[in-house]
Amino acid sequence: MADKAGILVLGEVFAGIISPHTHEMFAAGTKLAEELGQPLTLAMLGTGFEDAEPYLEALDDSITVVWHEVLEEEPFFYMAWVDVAADVVRSGDYRAVISPGTGIGVDWTPRLAARCGLPLVSWSTGVAVADGVIVATRDVLGGRAETTVSCDADTTVVIALEPGMIEPINIGTAEALTLADVFAEFSVDSSGTTVDTSVNRPPLKEAERVVSGGRGLIDGEGVKKLEALADVLNAAIGASGAAVLQEILPHEMQVGSSGVVIRPKLYLAVGLSGSPQHTYGMKDAQYIVAINQDEGAPIFQMADFGVVGDLHQILPALVEELKS
Amino acid sequence: MKIAVLIKHAEDVRGVRIDSATGVPTLAGKAGLDRTDLHAISDAVDLKETCDGHLTAVGIGPAALKDDLVSAMATGADEAIHIVFEGEADTRFVATRLANALRDGNYDVILAGKLSEDYGTGQVAQQVAELIGIPHLANVLSADAADGTLHVNYELDGFADELTLATPVLLINGSREGEPSRHASLRGMMTARKKTVTQIEAGEPDASPLIWSAPMAARRGGERVIVRDEEPAEAAKKLAAWLREHRLVG
Numbered sequence: 212m213a214d215k216a217g218i219l220v221l222g223e224v225f226a227g228i229i230s231p232h233t234h235e236m237f238a239a240g241t242k243l244a245e246e247l248g249q250p251l252t253l254a255m256l257g258t259g260f261e262d263a264e265p266y267l268e269a270l271d272d273s274i275t276v277v278w279h280e281v282l283e284e285e286p287f288f289y290m291a292w293v294d295v296a297a298d299v300v301r302s303g304d305y306r307a308v309i310s311p312g313t314g315i316g317v318d319w320t321p322r323l324a325a326r327c328g329l330p331l332v333s334w335s336t337g338v339a340v341a342d343g344v345i346v347a348t349r350d351v352l353g354g355r356a357e358t359t360v361s362c363d364a365d366t367t368v369v370i371a372l373e374p375g376m377i378e379p380i381n382i383g384t385a386e387a388l389t390l391a392d393v394f395a396e397f398s399v400d401s402s403g404t405t406v407d408t409s410v411n412r413p414p415l416k417e418a419e420r421v422v423s424g425g426r427g428l429i430d431g432e433g434v435k436k437l438e439a440l441a442d443v444l445n446a447a448i449g450a451s452g453a454a455v456l457q458e459i460l461p462h463e464m465q466v467g468s469s470g471v472v473i474r475p476k477l478y479l480a481v482g483l484s485g486s487p488q489h490t491y492g493m494k495d496a497q498y499i500v501a502i503n504q505d506e507g508a509p510i511f512q513m514a515d516f517g518v519v520g521d522l523h524q525i526l527p528a529l530v531e532e533l534k535s
Numbered sequence: 536m537k538i539a540v541l542i543k544h545a546e547d548v549r550g551v552r553i554d555s556a557t558g559v560p561t562l563a564g565k566a567g568l569d570r571t572d573l574h575a576i577s578d579a580v581d582l583k584e585t586c587d588g589h590l591t592a593v594g595i596g597p598a599a600l601k602d603d604l605v606s607a608m609a610t611g612a613d614e615a616i617h618i619v620f621e622g623e624a625d626t627r628f629v630a631t632r633l634a635n636a637l638r639d640g641n642y643d644v645i646l647a648g649k650l651s652e653d654y655g656t657g658q659v660a661q662q663v664a665e666l667i668g669i670p671h672l673a674n675v676l677s678a679d680a681a682d683g684t685l686h687v688n689y690e691l692d693g694f695a696d697e698l699t700l701a702t703p704v705l706l707i708n709g710s711r712e713g714e715p716s717r718h719a720s721l722r723g724m725m726t727a728r729k730k731t732v733t734q735i736e737a738g739e740p741d742a743s744p745l746i747w748s749a750p751m752a753a754r755r756g757g758e759r760v761i762v763r764d765e766e767p768a769e770a771a772k773k774l775a776a777w778l779r780e781h782r783l784v785g
Binding site for chain 2 (some may be wrong): 286287290293317318319320321322324325326328330331332333334351352355356357358359360361362363365366368420444476477498502506507511512514515516517518519520521524525528529531532533
């Protein structure tokens with residue numbers, strides 16, 4: 212068997228726009244290629260290449276770039292991606308294939324691996340090389356524990372990344388789109404949220420205590436209850452991505468891979484489920500408290516103290532208790 | 536209409552205990568159907584009843600999986616297929632064996648859960664569809680076939696949409712809040728005992744090129760306290776006391 216060599220990144224270009232996740236895949240692929248001392252191939256799959264191509268002219272010559280058009284068809288949009296990606300994967304004898312774990316990637320990456328008969332590590336949160344072996348990390352047991360998956364050097368392995376877990380890097384002159392860019396694109400206006408920013412609270416990044424709200428706050432009434440708790444604890448206010456997207460709390464308060472990463476002494480999570488993208492930003496807090504109606508919410512699995520119940524009733528009662 | 540639902544014997548992650556000194560998780564040994572599969576079974580029974588179909592629950596796993604299959608039948612499945620396999624295998628093996636068992640059944644619709652909570656790779660359903668050679672649709676909220684045609688409600692980019700689909704097709708459910716509408720009933724358990732569980736030997740897997748390390752806690756916490764079923768005032772009192780005890784109040 213010929214030696215496997217090289218890393219293949221399967222990038223996404225949607226109507227000329229390089230997906231933010233592609234920058235994360237490129238970062239992972241670059242790291243593996245450098246640590247293994249092997250060549251990197253960047254396959255750009257999608258549509259609208261004339262808009263994306265100029266950015267890649269600045270890429271290092273050692274990186275091979277190939278472009279393959281994907282013509283999606285309803286209703287199974289991912290099928291064309293499987294077809295094109297399988298051709299690209301079979302065109303080489305790669306050591307590893309980095310594949311997207313984004314919305315549509317979740318549909319086509321497992322099928323790609325099955326079609327090519329390759330093992331797949333899904334929802335990978337990081338990649339590294341140890342003793343010449345590719346090692347991917349991933350969360351297991353509902354996010355409560357982590358495991359590493361080592362990949363035999365004689366087999367091509369497909370690694371699908373969990374979005375938002377790897378620091379993105381520029382691809383040539385193309386910078387990764389940020390959530391702020393996406394908000395601007397969709398004109399999400401954080402100024403409509405009712406949180407009172409005139410109050411002198413500790414800055415989120417330095418605060419010893421942070422109370423963070425999620426979608427469960429529902430509206431301005433919930434925000435007021437969260438603010439009252441922040442005031443009595445002298446805490447900063449944080450937000451989950453869902454609370455920001457629903458314009459309950461402003462983007463500046465977002466904690467997680469698309470916001471800030473913090474390590475407060477106390478992190479009190481209210482009405483947020485604890486998606487991996489959020490917990491990435493707060494998992495190293497010294498103490499974690501969760502209040503949520505849904506006992507199955509993953510946040511409870513990392514909480515030191517959890518209350519299953521209605522935050523709209525518990526927050527006011529807690530404020531009273533802490534005042535007394 | 537011939538319908539199948541894929542189920543997994545999964546660890547109950549709520550029973551996981553983390554050793555605070557070493558970060559080593561211990562499983563409670565309480566494994567069974569997880570939430571995503573309970574929803575898949577419930578949806579499959581709903582679909583079956585709209586079209587007077589026949590529903591088979593299919594899974595691969597250890598002897599204890601049989602209880603899960605019986606539970607699926609008690610919820611409304613008509614029969615079950617148990618691909619008997621003890622030990623560890625990668626998803627290629629699991630998907631291949633499931634696909635082999637399903638292929639000759641000529642099912643019109645196969646339903647599956649989104650992601651198991653224990654080791655959730657989120658790959659098997661898509662791979663089963665690929666290996667059988669049928670399309671799949673993810674994020675499905677409900678399905679019916681009252682007029683003999685499959686209509687599906689699903690979520691696309693956060694919005695609900697409807698589709699009429701040709702069969703065969705595999706449907707993967709979406710995120711669900713709350714409990715499934717159908718449960719295994721006592722009466723269902725009585726009749727389930729009379730239904731057939733067909734056993735197939737899975738055979739031995741090839742050595743997997745992937746080696747998984749033993750899980751370690753990403754976060755090494757101390758003893759965890761969960762307060763449930765308390766009046767809000769009482770729960771608040773306990774939380775305030777805990778915050779004071781740990782000197783977390785400013």
